[in-house]
Amino acid sequence: xxxxxxxxxxxxxxxxxxxxxxxxxxxxxxxxxxxxxxxxxxxxxxxxxxxxxxxxxxxxxxxxxxxxxxxxxxxxxxxxxxxxxxxxxxxxxxxxxxxxxxxxxxxxxxxxxxxxxxxxxxxxxxxxxxxxxxxxxxxxxxxxxxxxxxxxxxxxxxxxx
Ligand SMILES: [Ca+2]
Numbered sequence: 001x002x003x004x005x006x007x008x009x010x011x012x013x014x015x016x017x018x019x020x021x022x023x024x025x026x027x028x029x030x031x032x033x034x035x036x037x038x039x040x041x042x043x044x045x046x047x048x049x050x051x052x053x054x055x056x057x058x059x060x061x062x063x064x065x066x067x068x069x070x071x072x073x074x075x076x077x078x079x080x081x082x083x084x085x086x087x088x089x090x091x092x093x094x095x096x097x098x099x100x101x102x103x104x105x106x107x108x109x110x111x112x113x114x115x116x117x118x119x120x121x122x123x124x125x126x127x128x129x130x131x132x133x134x135x136x137x138x139x140x141x142x143x144x145x146x147x148x149x150x151x152x153x154x155x156x157x158x159x160x161x
Contacts, residue, residue, distance in 0.1 A: 040069050040126045040128040042067055042126055043066045044063060044122050044123075045066055046063060047061070047063045048144070049061050049114045049120075050062065052111070053111050053112070057112070060109055060112065060113070061114050061122075062108070063140070064107050065106040065122075066105055067079070067103070069099075069101070069128070070102060073100060074098070075099055075128060076096075076128070076129045077097050078095070078127045078129070079096075079097055079106060079126050081093050081094070081122065081123070081157065082123045083108075083113060083155075084120065085116050085118075086116045086117065086118025087116055091113055091155055093156070095157055095159070097159070103161075104159055105159070106124070106158075107157065107160065110155045122139060122142075
């Protein structure tokens with residue numbers, strides 16, 4: 001009877017030790033994945049053209065950019081979006097952002113800017129100034145047909161949460 005009790009105690013001790021060991025392993029593997037460097041990742045999800053100002057010309061370029069942030073409670077970054085025309089002419093817009101959110105969508109309209117034939121590129125850039133500096137960029141190239149003699153004088157960027 002006493003021998004059985006010793007065996008039972010041994011099994012109990014092993015179980016306790018095992019669960020403690022695995023418990024510690026769970027904690028340490030959790031800390032392994034803990035992030036230490038705040039980052040921002042951009043993805044240009046849309047780039048197209050249309051008559052967005054209703055002037056009768058489909059010469060307004062629209063872009064949408066997803067921004068995903070991680071590893072901080074508050075983020076401070078500069079966002080810049082640039083539309084480059086086939087000739088190399090470019091239009092850009094930039095914003096300073098201070099947010100607690102981890103996901104933002106930037107929508108930009110470049111009015112009267114599809115004025116040449118050929119490939120257009122939307123390039124998004126972000127410089128994160130939280131916990132050091134982190135830079136990320138993404139771009140999308142597309143080809144709006146035709147073009148007319150517009151001026152490309154204005155752009156507007158909005159942020160969606
Ligand atoms: Ca237009």
